[in-house]
Amino acid sequence: MTQFSVTDTNRVRRVPKRAAYDKETVYAIVDAALICHVGMVGEDGRPTVIPTIHARDGDNLLLHGASTSRLMNHTGAGHDLCVTITHVDGLVLARSVFHHSMNYRSAVLYGKGSLIEDPAAKMAALAIFTEKLIPGRWDDARQPNATEMKATHIVSIPIDLAAAKVRTGGPVDDEPDYDLDVWAGVIPMETVFGELIADGRLKNGVTPPDYVRSFVAKGE
Protein backbone atom coordinates (compact mmCIF):
# COMPACT_ATOMS: atom_id res chain seq x y z
CA MET A 1 0.00 0.00 0.00
CA THR A 2 1.75 3.13 -1.22
CA GLN A 3 1.65 6.10 1.11
CA PHE A 4 1.83 9.79 0.36
CA SER A 5 4.47 11.69 2.31
CA VAL A 6 3.06 13.57 5.29
CA THR A 7 4.19 17.18 5.45
CA ASP A 8 2.94 20.42 6.96
CA THR A 9 0.86 20.85 3.82
CA ASN A 10 -1.24 17.69 3.94
CA ARG A 11 -1.09 16.62 7.59
CA VAL A 12 -4.57 16.32 9.10
CA ARG A 13 -4.48 18.14 12.44
CA ARG A 14 -8.10 18.01 13.57
CA VAL A 15 -9.10 14.50 14.69
CA PRO A 16 -5.98 12.88 13.20
CA LYS A 17 -7.34 9.38 13.85
CA ARG A 18 -9.69 9.98 10.90
CA ALA A 19 -6.79 10.64 8.55
CA ALA A 20 -5.34 8.30 5.94
CA TYR A 21 -2.44 8.89 3.58
CA ASP A 22 -2.43 5.71 1.55
CA LYS A 23 -3.21 5.87 -2.14
CA GLU A 24 -5.79 3.13 -1.95
CA THR A 25 -7.99 5.12 0.44
CA VAL A 26 -7.41 8.47 -1.26
CA TYR A 27 -8.00 7.20 -4.78
CA ALA A 28 -11.16 5.31 -3.84
CA ILE A 29 -12.62 8.64 -2.66
CA VAL A 30 -11.44 10.41 -5.81
CA ASP A 31 -12.81 7.75 -8.14
CA ALA A 32 -16.21 7.53 -6.43
CA ALA A 33 -16.89 11.23 -7.05
CA LEU A 34 -18.17 12.86 -10.20
CA ILE A 35 -16.92 16.30 -9.31
CA CYS A 36 -14.16 17.97 -7.39
CA HIS A 37 -13.58 21.51 -6.10
CA VAL A 38 -10.44 23.12 -7.49
CA GLY A 39 -8.76 25.77 -5.34
CA MET A 40 -6.54 28.34 -7.02
CA VAL A 41 -4.89 31.62 -6.12
CA GLY A 42 -5.61 34.41 -8.58
CA GLU A 43 -3.16 37.05 -9.76
CA ASP A 44 -4.66 39.32 -7.12
CA GLY A 45 -3.66 36.81 -4.44
CA ARG A 46 -7.24 35.84 -3.69
CA PRO A 47 -8.64 32.31 -3.56
CA THR A 48 -11.13 30.89 -6.02
CA VAL A 49 -12.85 27.52 -5.82
CA ILE A 50 -14.44 26.11 -8.95
CA PRO A 51 -16.37 22.83 -9.19
CA THR A 52 -15.59 20.64 -12.16
CA ILE A 53 -15.63 17.06 -13.40
CA HIS A 54 -12.45 15.09 -12.86
CA ALA A 55 -10.95 11.74 -13.75
CA ARG A 56 -7.81 9.93 -12.66
CA ASP A 57 -5.06 8.34 -14.69
CA GLY A 58 -2.79 6.54 -12.25
CA ASP A 59 -1.16 9.18 -10.04
CA ASN A 60 -2.48 12.05 -12.15
CA LEU A 61 -5.72 13.91 -11.68
CA LEU A 62 -7.25 14.99 -14.98
CA LEU A 63 -9.45 18.03 -15.58
CA HIS A 64 -10.97 19.07 -18.87
CA GLY A 65 -12.82 22.02 -20.27
CA ALA A 66 -13.03 24.60 -22.99
CA SER A 67 -9.68 25.82 -24.21
CA THR A 68 -10.93 29.36 -23.57
CA SER A 69 -11.79 28.74 -19.91
CA ARG A 70 -9.94 30.43 -17.08
CA LEU A 71 -10.03 27.20 -15.11
CA MET A 72 -8.18 25.31 -17.83
CA ASN A 73 -5.67 28.05 -18.45
CA HIS A 74 -4.91 28.58 -14.78
CA THR A 75 -4.72 24.92 -13.83
CA GLY A 76 -2.67 24.13 -16.93
CA ALA A 77 -0.09 26.83 -16.22
CA GLY A 78 1.77 25.16 -13.36
CA HIS A 79 0.33 27.14 -10.45
CA ASP A 80 -0.16 25.50 -7.06
CA LEU A 81 -3.53 23.80 -6.86
CA CYS A 82 -5.56 22.17 -4.14
CA VAL A 83 -8.32 19.83 -5.28
CA THR A 84 -10.83 18.60 -2.75
CA ILE A 85 -13.42 15.87 -3.09
CA THR A 86 -16.10 15.18 -0.50
CA HIS A 87 -18.83 12.60 -0.07
CA VAL A 88 -21.46 13.09 2.62
CA ASP A 89 -22.60 9.73 3.95
CA GLY A 90 -24.91 10.64 6.80
CA LEU A 91 -26.07 12.96 9.55
CA VAL A 92 -24.91 11.94 13.00
CA LEU A 93 -27.37 12.96 15.70
CA ALA A 94 -25.88 12.94 19.17
CA ARG A 95 -27.68 13.55 22.45
CA SER A 96 -25.83 16.85 22.82
CA VAL A 97 -25.77 19.55 20.15
CA PHE A 98 -21.99 19.70 20.61
CA HIS A 99 -21.41 16.14 19.43
CA HIS A 100 -23.56 16.32 16.31
CA SER A 101 -21.49 15.37 13.32
CA MET A 102 -21.56 13.99 9.83
CA ASN A 103 -20.24 10.85 8.28
CA TYR A 104 -18.10 11.71 5.29
CA ARG A 105 -15.18 10.76 3.10
CA SER A 106 -12.97 13.55 1.86
CA ALA A 107 -9.73 13.74 -0.08
CA VAL A 108 -7.52 16.79 -0.41
CA LEU A 109 -4.94 16.69 -3.21
CA TYR A 110 -2.04 19.04 -3.91
CA GLY A 111 -0.16 19.46 -7.15
CA LYS A 112 0.59 21.58 -10.20
CA GLY A 113 -0.96 20.94 -13.56
CA SER A 114 0.08 21.12 -17.18
CA LEU A 115 -1.79 20.84 -20.45
CA ILE A 116 -1.70 17.56 -22.31
CA GLU A 117 -0.72 18.57 -25.83
CA ASP A 118 -0.07 15.23 -27.53
CA PRO A 119 -3.18 14.43 -29.59
CA ALA A 120 -3.15 10.70 -28.81
CA ALA A 121 -2.70 11.33 -25.08
CA LYS A 122 -5.47 13.92 -25.20
CA MET A 123 -7.81 11.48 -26.91
CA ALA A 124 -6.92 8.78 -24.38
CA ALA A 125 -7.71 11.20 -21.54
CA LEU A 126 -11.11 12.01 -23.03
CA ALA A 127 -11.82 8.29 -23.20
CA ILE A 128 -10.97 8.03 -19.48
CA PHE A 129 -13.38 10.88 -18.68
CA THR A 130 -16.18 9.39 -20.75
CA GLU A 131 -15.75 5.88 -19.40
CA LYS A 132 -15.65 7.22 -15.84
CA LEU A 133 -18.93 9.04 -16.43
CA ILE A 134 -20.57 5.88 -17.69
CA PRO A 135 -18.66 2.76 -18.73
CA GLY A 136 -19.41 1.79 -22.32
CA ARG A 137 -20.18 5.31 -23.52
CA TRP A 138 -16.93 6.01 -25.36
CA ASP A 139 -17.50 3.31 -27.97
CA ASP A 140 -21.18 4.23 -28.40
CA ALA A 141 -21.19 8.03 -28.67
CA ARG A 142 -19.64 9.95 -31.53
CA GLN A 143 -16.01 10.51 -30.64
CA PRO A 144 -14.41 13.96 -30.80
CA ASN A 145 -13.41 15.37 -34.17
CA ALA A 146 -10.44 17.67 -34.85
CA THR A 147 -12.40 20.85 -34.22
CA GLU A 148 -13.71 19.58 -30.90
CA MET A 149 -10.27 18.39 -29.86
CA LYS A 150 -8.91 21.85 -30.54
CA ALA A 151 -11.67 23.43 -28.47
CA THR A 152 -10.89 21.15 -25.51
CA HIS A 153 -8.08 21.42 -23.01
CA ILE A 154 -7.00 18.56 -20.79
CA VAL A 155 -4.97 19.33 -17.69
CA SER A 156 -2.98 16.63 -15.94
CA ILE A 157 -2.03 17.20 -12.31
CA PRO A 158 0.52 14.81 -10.82
CA ILE A 159 -0.73 14.26 -7.28
CA ASP A 160 2.26 15.32 -5.18
CA LEU A 161 0.62 15.19 -1.78
CA ALA A 162 -2.76 14.05 -0.57
CA ALA A 163 -4.71 13.15 2.52
CA ALA A 164 -8.03 11.47 3.14
CA LYS A 165 -10.29 12.04 6.12
CA VAL A 166 -13.11 9.67 6.89
CA ARG A 167 -15.75 9.52 9.58
CA THR A 168 -18.00 6.51 9.96
CA GLY A 169 -20.26 5.12 12.64
CA GLY A 170 -22.64 6.46 15.23
CA PRO A 171 -22.57 9.39 17.62
CA VAL A 172 -20.12 9.58 20.50
CA ASP A 173 -21.63 11.38 23.47
CA ASP A 174 -20.22 12.50 26.78
CA GLU A 175 -20.80 9.76 29.31
CA PRO A 176 -23.41 11.59 31.45
CA ASP A 177 -25.50 12.37 28.35
CA TYR A 178 -26.25 8.68 27.75
CA ASP A 179 -28.86 9.03 30.47
CA LEU A 180 -30.85 11.58 28.46
CA ASP A 181 -34.14 10.66 26.79
CA VAL A 182 -32.91 12.05 23.48
CA TRP A 183 -32.98 9.92 20.34
CA ALA A 184 -29.52 9.52 18.85
CA GLY A 185 -28.29 7.77 15.78
CA VAL A 186 -27.40 8.16 12.14
CA ILE A 187 -29.48 9.27 9.17
CA PRO A 188 -27.63 7.68 6.24
CA MET A 189 -27.42 9.61 2.99
CA GLU A 190 -26.67 8.40 -0.47
CA THR A 191 -26.84 9.60 -4.05
CA VAL A 192 -29.13 7.64 -6.31
CA PHE A 193 -30.12 7.73 -9.95
CA GLY A 194 -33.68 8.48 -11.02
CA GLU A 195 -35.64 7.29 -14.02
CA LEU A 196 -33.96 7.92 -17.36
CA ILE A 197 -35.26 10.96 -19.25
CA ALA A 198 -34.96 10.29 -22.98
CA ASP A 199 -34.09 13.23 -25.20
CA GLY A 200 -37.08 14.51 -27.17
CA ARG A 201 -35.35 14.13 -30.51
CA LEU A 202 -34.25 10.48 -30.27
CA LYS A 203 -34.51 8.59 -33.53
CA ASN A 204 -37.36 6.09 -33.69
CA GLY A 205 -36.45 2.77 -32.16
CA VAL A 206 -33.43 4.02 -30.19
CA THR A 207 -33.71 2.69 -26.65
CA PRO A 208 -31.30 2.96 -23.69
CA PRO A 209 -28.40 0.56 -24.26
CA ASP A 210 -27.62 -2.17 -21.75
CA TYR A 211 -24.60 -0.35 -20.33
CA VAL A 212 -26.83 2.63 -19.44
CA ARG A 213 -29.55 0.44 -17.92
CA SER A 214 -27.12 -1.55 -15.81
CA PHE A 215 -25.26 1.59 -14.71
CA VAL A 216 -28.47 3.16 -13.46
CA ALA A 217 -29.67 -0.08 -11.88
CA LYS A 218 -26.56 -0.47 -9.74
CA GLY A 219 -26.72 3.16 -8.52
CA GLU A 220 -23.90 5.61 -8.23
Next chain:
Amino acid sequence: MTQFSVTDTNRVRRVPKRAAYDKETVYAIVDAALICHVGMVGEDGRPTVIPTIHARDGDNLLLHGASTSRLMNHTGAGHDLCVTITHVDGLVLARSVFHHSMNYRSAVLYGKGSLIEDPAAKMAALAIFTEKLIPGRWDDARQPNATEMKATHIVSIPIDLAAAKVRTGGPVDDEPDYDLDVWAGVIPMETVFGELIADGRLKNGVTPPDYVRSFVAKGE
Protein backbone atom coordinates in the same frame (compact mmCIF):
# COMPACT_ATOMS: atom_id res chain seq x y z
CA MET B 1 -35.17 40.52 -6.06
CA THR B 2 -31.85 41.84 -4.75
CA GLN B 3 -28.88 41.36 -7.02
CA PHE B 4 -25.20 41.02 -6.19
CA SER B 5 -22.90 43.40 -8.02
CA VAL B 6 -21.15 41.83 -10.98
CA THR B 7 -17.42 42.44 -11.02
CA ASP B 8 -14.34 40.80 -12.50
CA THR B 9 -14.30 38.61 -9.39
CA ASN B 10 -17.71 36.97 -9.65
CA ARG B 11 -18.64 37.35 -13.32
CA VAL B 12 -19.36 33.97 -14.93
CA ARG B 13 -17.46 33.91 -18.21
CA ARG B 14 -18.03 30.35 -19.44
CA VAL B 15 -21.62 29.88 -20.70
CA PRO B 16 -22.85 33.17 -19.15
CA LYS B 17 -26.48 32.30 -19.91
CA ARG B 18 -26.28 29.82 -17.01
CA ALA B 19 -25.31 32.56 -14.57
CA ALA B 20 -27.50 34.25 -11.97
CA TYR B 21 -26.59 36.99 -9.53
CA ASP B 22 -29.80 37.40 -7.58
CA LYS B 23 -29.85 36.52 -3.90
CA GLU B 24 -32.92 34.33 -4.24
CA THR B 25 -31.17 31.94 -6.64
CA VAL B 26 -27.82 32.01 -4.85
CA TYR B 27 -29.26 31.53 -1.37
CA ALA B 28 -31.54 28.68 -2.44
CA ILE B 29 -28.41 26.81 -3.58
CA VAL B 30 -26.58 27.66 -0.35
CA ASP B 31 -29.47 26.60 1.88
CA ALA B 32 -30.11 23.32 0.06
CA ALA B 33 -26.56 22.12 0.74
CA LEU B 34 -25.18 20.55 3.89
CA ILE B 35 -21.59 21.33 3.13
CA CYS B 36 -19.49 23.88 1.33
CA HIS B 37 -15.89 23.99 0.15
CA VAL B 38 -13.89 26.84 1.65
CA GLY B 39 -10.99 28.18 -0.38
CA MET B 40 -8.18 29.98 1.42
CA VAL B 41 -4.67 31.18 0.65
CA GLY B 42 -2.07 30.04 3.15
CA GLU B 43 0.84 32.07 4.45
CA ASP B 44 2.96 30.34 1.83
CA GLY B 45 0.68 31.75 -0.88
CA ARG B 46 -0.75 28.35 -1.75
CA PRO B 47 -4.43 27.46 -2.01
CA THR B 48 -6.25 25.12 0.35
CA VAL B 49 -9.82 23.88 0.02
CA ILE B 50 -11.53 22.43 3.07
CA PRO B 51 -15.04 20.97 3.19
CA THR B 52 -17.20 21.97 6.12
CA ILE B 53 -20.78 22.41 7.26
CA HIS B 54 -22.28 25.85 6.76
CA ALA B 55 -25.42 27.76 7.61
CA ARG B 56 -26.74 31.14 6.55
CA ASP B 57 -28.00 34.04 8.63
CA GLY B 58 -29.38 36.61 6.20
CA ASP B 59 -26.50 37.91 4.12
CA ASN B 60 -23.90 36.15 6.26
CA LEU B 61 -22.48 32.71 5.74
CA LEU B 62 -21.71 30.95 9.01
CA LEU B 63 -19.02 28.35 9.64
CA HIS B 64 -18.28 26.61 12.89
CA GLY B 65 -15.67 24.33 14.32
CA ALA B 66 -13.24 23.70 17.09
CA SER B 67 -11.59 26.82 18.42
CA THR B 68 -8.24 25.10 17.83
CA SER B 69 -8.87 24.42 14.15
CA ARG B 70 -6.86 26.09 11.41
CA LEU B 71 -10.02 26.48 9.36
CA MET B 72 -11.71 28.52 12.09
CA ASN B 73 -8.67 30.60 12.84
CA HIS B 74 -7.93 31.39 9.21
CA THR B 75 -11.50 32.11 8.17
CA GLY B 76 -12.09 34.18 11.30
CA ALA B 77 -9.05 36.37 10.73
CA GLY B 78 -10.36 38.50 7.88
CA HIS B 79 -8.52 36.88 4.99
CA ASP B 80 -10.12 36.71 1.56
CA LEU B 81 -12.26 33.60 1.22
CA CYS B 82 -14.08 31.89 -1.59
CA VAL B 83 -16.79 29.46 -0.57
CA THR B 84 -18.29 27.18 -3.20
CA ILE B 85 -21.37 25.01 -3.00
CA THR B 86 -22.34 22.50 -5.66
CA HIS B 87 -25.28 20.18 -6.24
CA VAL B 88 -25.08 17.56 -9.00
CA ASP B 89 -28.53 16.92 -10.44
CA GLY B 90 -27.86 14.60 -13.34
CA LEU B 91 -25.65 13.20 -16.05
CA VAL B 92 -26.41 14.57 -19.50
CA LEU B 93 -25.65 12.05 -22.24
CA ALA B 94 -25.38 13.61 -25.67
CA ARG B 95 -24.95 11.84 -28.99
CA SER B 96 -21.42 13.22 -29.22
CA VAL B 97 -18.82 12.84 -26.49
CA PHE B 98 -18.12 16.56 -26.84
CA HIS B 99 -21.59 17.61 -25.74
CA HIS B 100 -21.80 15.38 -22.68
CA SER B 101 -22.53 17.47 -19.65
CA MET B 102 -24.01 17.52 -16.17
CA ASN B 103 -26.99 19.23 -14.66
CA TYR B 104 -25.91 21.14 -11.59
CA ARG B 105 -26.49 24.12 -9.34
CA SER B 106 -23.45 25.89 -7.98
CA ALA B 107 -22.88 29.02 -5.96
CA VAL B 108 -19.57 30.79 -5.49
CA LEU B 109 -19.39 33.28 -2.63
CA TYR B 110 -16.68 35.81 -1.80
CA GLY B 111 -16.10 37.54 1.49
CA LYS B 112 -13.98 37.92 4.60
CA GLY B 113 -14.92 36.41 7.93
CA SER B 114 -14.69 37.32 11.57
CA LEU B 115 -15.32 35.42 14.77
CA ILE B 116 -18.60 35.90 16.55
CA GLU B 117 -17.56 36.67 20.13
CA ASP B 118 -20.83 37.73 21.77
CA PRO B 119 -22.11 34.69 23.70
CA ALA B 120 -25.77 35.27 22.83
CA ALA B 121 -24.99 35.73 19.15
CA LYS B 122 -22.81 32.62 19.23
CA MET B 123 -25.60 30.60 20.82
CA ALA B 124 -28.07 31.94 18.24
CA ALA B 125 -25.71 30.89 15.45
CA LEU B 126 -25.42 27.37 16.87
CA ALA B 127 -29.20 27.18 16.92
CA ILE B 128 -29.25 28.13 13.23
CA PHE B 129 -26.74 25.37 12.44
CA THR B 130 -28.67 22.77 14.40
CA GLU B 131 -32.04 23.72 12.97
CA LYS B 132 -30.59 23.70 9.45
CA LEU B 133 -29.27 20.19 9.98
CA ILE B 134 -32.66 18.97 11.14
CA PRO B 135 -35.51 21.28 12.15
CA GLY B 136 -36.66 20.60 15.69
CA ARG B 137 -33.33 19.32 16.94
CA TRP B 138 -32.24 22.41 18.90
CA ASP B 139 -35.06 22.13 21.42
CA ASP B 140 -34.67 18.37 21.77
CA ALA B 141 -30.92 17.81 22.14
CA ARG B 142 -28.88 19.00 25.10
CA GLN B 143 -27.78 22.54 24.31
CA PRO B 144 -24.15 23.65 24.60
CA ASN B 145 -22.70 24.36 28.02
CA ALA B 146 -20.04 26.94 28.83
CA THR B 147 -17.13 24.57 28.23
CA GLU B 148 -18.49 23.52 24.85
CA MET B 149 -19.16 27.13 23.87
CA LYS B 150 -15.57 27.98 24.67
CA ALA B 151 -14.34 25.08 22.56
CA THR B 152 -16.42 26.23 19.58
CA HIS B 153 -15.68 29.04 17.16
CA ILE B 154 -18.31 30.55 14.92
CA VAL B 155 -17.19 32.54 11.90
CA SER B 156 -19.52 34.93 10.14
CA ILE B 157 -18.73 35.87 6.55
CA PRO B 158 -20.71 38.75 5.08
CA ILE B 159 -21.33 37.68 1.49
CA ASP B 160 -19.82 40.54 -0.51
CA LEU B 161 -20.09 39.02 -3.94
CA ALA B 162 -21.63 35.87 -5.27
CA ALA B 163 -22.70 34.13 -8.42
CA ALA B 164 -24.81 31.09 -9.18
CA LYS B 165 -24.46 28.86 -12.19
CA VAL B 166 -27.18 26.42 -13.09
CA ARG B 167 -27.62 23.89 -15.88
CA THR B 168 -30.92 22.09 -16.39
CA GLY B 169 -32.53 20.11 -19.17
CA GLY B 170 -31.46 17.62 -21.80
CA PRO B 171 -28.48 17.36 -24.10
CA VAL B 172 -27.88 19.82 -26.92
CA ASP B 173 -26.23 18.15 -29.88
CA ASP B 174 -24.84 19.46 -33.13
CA GLU B 175 -27.57 19.33 -35.75
CA PRO B 176 -26.06 16.53 -37.92
CA ASP B 177 -25.66 14.29 -34.84
CA TYR B 178 -29.43 14.05 -34.34
CA ASP B 179 -29.37 11.48 -37.15
CA LEU B 180 -27.17 9.12 -35.13
CA ASP B 181 -28.59 5.96 -33.59
CA VAL B 182 -27.14 6.90 -30.19
CA TRP B 183 -29.34 7.04 -27.11
CA ALA B 184 -29.29 10.49 -25.53
CA GLY B 185 -30.95 11.88 -22.46
CA VAL B 186 -30.52 12.61 -18.80
CA ILE B 187 -29.78 10.32 -15.85
CA PRO B 188 -31.19 12.30 -12.90
CA MET B 189 -29.32 12.16 -9.61
CA GLU B 190 -30.52 12.99 -6.14
CA THR B 191 -29.44 12.56 -2.56
CA VAL B 192 -31.76 10.52 -0.40
CA PHE B 193 -31.92 9.44 3.21
CA GLY B 194 -31.70 5.79 4.18
CA GLU B 195 -33.22 3.95 7.11
CA LEU B 196 -32.47 5.45 10.50
CA ILE B 197 -29.70 3.70 12.43
CA ALA B 198 -30.42 3.99 16.14
CA ASP B 199 -27.46 4.39 18.48
CA GLY B 200 -26.66 1.21 20.36
CA ARG B 201 -26.90 2.89 23.75
CA LEU B 202 -30.35 4.50 23.44
CA LYS B 203 -32.34 4.42 26.65
CA ASN B 204 -35.21 1.95 26.68
CA GLY B 205 -38.33 3.37 25.08
CA VAL B 206 -36.63 6.22 23.24
CA THR B 207 -37.90 6.20 19.67
CA PRO B 208 -37.21 8.61 16.79
CA PRO B 209 -39.19 11.80 17.34
CA ASP B 210 -41.72 13.04 14.79
CA TYR B 211 -39.45 15.79 13.51
CA VAL B 212 -36.81 13.19 12.64
CA ARG B 213 -39.29 10.84 10.99
CA SER B 214 -40.88 13.58 8.89
CA PHE B 215 -37.48 15.00 7.95
CA VAL B 216 -36.31 11.64 6.64
CA ALA B 217 -39.65 10.95 4.94
CA LYS B 218 -39.55 14.11 2.88
CA GLY B 219 -35.96 13.49 1.72
CA GLU B 220 -33.09 15.90 1.64
